[in-house]
Amino acid sequence: MRLQGKVAIITGSGSGIGRATALLFAEQGAKVAVVDINRDGGEATVSLIRDQGGEAFFILADVSREEDAERISRETVRRFGGVDILVNNAAIFVIKGLEATIEDWQRSLAVNVIGTALCSKYAVEEMKKRGKGAIVNLGSISSVIAQPEFITYSATKAAILQMTRNMAVDLAPFHIRVNCVCPGTILTPALQNPVEQQGISLQQLLAEEASKHVLGRVGEPREVAYAILFLASDEASFITGTYLMVDGGYTAR
Numbered sequence: 402m403r404l405q406g407k408v409a410i411i412t413g414s415g416s417g418i419g420r421a422t423a424l425l426f427a428e429q430g431a432k433v434a435v436v437d438i439n440r441d442g443g444e445a446t447v448s449l450i451r452d453q454g455g456e457a458f459f460i461l462a463d464v465s466r467e468e469d470a471e472r473i474s475r476e477t478v479r480r481f482g483g484v485d486i487l488v489n490n491a492a493i494f495v496i497k498g499l500e501a502t503i504e505d506w507q508r509s510l511a512v513n514v515i516g517t518a519l520c521s522k523y524a525v526e527e528m529k530k531r532g533k534g535a536i537v538n539l540g541s542i543s544s545v546i547a548q549p550e551f552i553t554y555s556a557t558k559a560a561i562l563q564m565t566r567n568m569a570v571d572l573a574p575f576h577i578r579v580n581c582v583c584p585g586t587i588l589t590p591a592l593q594n595p596v597e598q599q600g601i602s603l604q605q606l607l608a609e610e611a612s613k614h615v616l617g618r619v620g621e622p623r624e625v626a627y628a629i630l631f632l633a634s635d636e637a638s639f640i641t642g643t644y645l646m647v648d649g650g651y652t653a654r
């Protein structure tokens with residue numbers, strides 16, 4: 402068990418990569434606070450964890466609201482006694498070029514960037530009491546490369562990568578490590594929902610996306626969860642302020 406006895410907060414764990422991470426963490430002995438703005442998704446993740454014999458509870462929260470960010474840590478401490486790990490995974494996908502409206506910018510910055518900062522702010526207070534901790538932020542290939550009509554989303558993911566470095570510097574004196582995982586295209590509802598809206602088939606999209614990855618396919622949420630697990634665990638004790646691409650070689654060429 403690689404996370405035996407650890408308490409982990411995972412935001413956006415009612416779906417996709419967050420859910421896969423919550424399930425893997427619980428399998429590895431962590432007690433998991435499942436945080437999501439979507440009650441049905443979050444409660445379903447908790448049920449899946451309990452069905453496999455793990456410990457978890459659900460917190461309904463919007464990471465972009467400061468009172469919610471504060472409550473996430475408070476409720477986790479009340480339930481599990483402290484906080485060891487925070488995974489800042491919740492995000493929205495506003496994928497637009499310069500035509501983006503001010504509302505597009507404000508919402509994507511609020512959830513992806515400010516949400517990451519606020520959840521970290523309150524979790525860090527609890528980690529300091531433990532004398533150590535680990536934070537894993539979710540970046541993207543969009544943190545480091547430019548794709549067409551991706552300005553809004555890319556700006557938030559690049560900010561998260563740089564915040565990872567800044568936080569690593571600021572929190573090192575407290576033995577809190579901060580790292581970033583940058584996935585390529587992963588088959589999650591975030592990918593599936595827009596496809597349904599655009600009326601193109603998922604098969605078409607997957608074939609197109611697969612060709613961009615050196616490994617010739619898109620990724621599975623659990624393949625990202627393993628990278629998050631490694632960086633959150635004590636196995637990564639000398640790793641901070643960096644990022645791990647989990648992109649099937651997308652950015653290698």
Ligand SMILES: NC(=O)c1ccc[n+]([C@@H]2O[C@H](COP(=O)([O-])OP(=O)(O)OC[C@H]3O[C@@H](n4cnc5c(N)ncnc54)[C@H](O)[C@@H]3O)[C@@H](O)[C@H]2O)c1
Nearest residue numbers: 413416417418437438463464491492539541586587589591
């Ligand atoms: N799927 C991909 O191809 C891909 C690629 C690179 C990076 N990522 C990153 O991985 C992370 C997870 O993506 P996913 O594909 O699993 O997405 P997803 O849409 O399947 O899951 C995101 C979850 O976050 C929740 N959420 C959204 N706004 C929230 C808020 N304000 N407060 C709390 N919860 C909120 C949603 O309800 C949802 O359950 C994101 O940070 C995303 O940017 C995904």
